[in-house]
Amino acid sequence: MIRLEAAFGTATALLAAAGTASASHHLWWETAVFLGVAVFSLEGAARERRARRDRERRARVEAQRVQLADRGDAPAPGPCCRFWQSSEGAVHSHDCTRPPAARTTLSEAEQRVLNQLADDTRDSA
Numbered sequence: 001m002i003r004l005e006a007a008f009g010t011a012t013a014l015l016a017a018a019g020t021a022s023a024s025h026h027l028w029w030e031t032a033v034f035l036g037v038a039v040f041s042l043e044g045a046a047r048e049r050r051a052r053r054d055r056e057r058r059a060r061v062e063a064q065r066v067q068l069a070d071r072g073d074a075p076a077p078g079p080c081c082r083f084w085q086s087s088e089g090a091v092h093s094h095d096c097t098r099p100p101a102a103r104t105t106l107s108e109a110e111q112r113v114l115n116q117l118a119d120d121t122r123d124s125a
């Protein structure tokens with residue numbers, strides 16, 4: 001969300017300016033408060049920027065995977081655990097090799113590709 005990132009950035013700039021103005025008037029504890037909140041706001045802006053880049057990277061990777069699968073270049077994904085095989089990806093076992101964050105449900109496009117791969121595998125068997 002770029003708006004929140006921009007809001008954090010604006011807040012950081014305004015708080016830093018207020019802190020500088022307070023310091024010029026020798027209002028030291030006000031300066032500390034303004035600059036302290038500015039630091040938190042800066043951290044929030046950095047967190048939002050990181051999240052946005054992660055979302056963009058994930059979308060790029062998903063699009064690339066779908067594109068590869070559509071061309072038929074993508075290798076069939078190896079099963080990460082026995083439960084994954086028997087539950088068609090819905091459930092994972094305790095010794096699953098996927099990282100926990102990747103055990104969530106697939107995106108719609110990824111699920112379509114997975115179903116297509118399963119159909120292709122079933123046809124050739």
Ligand SMILES: [Zn+2]
Nearest residue numbers: 080081092096
């Ligand atoms: Zn698994």
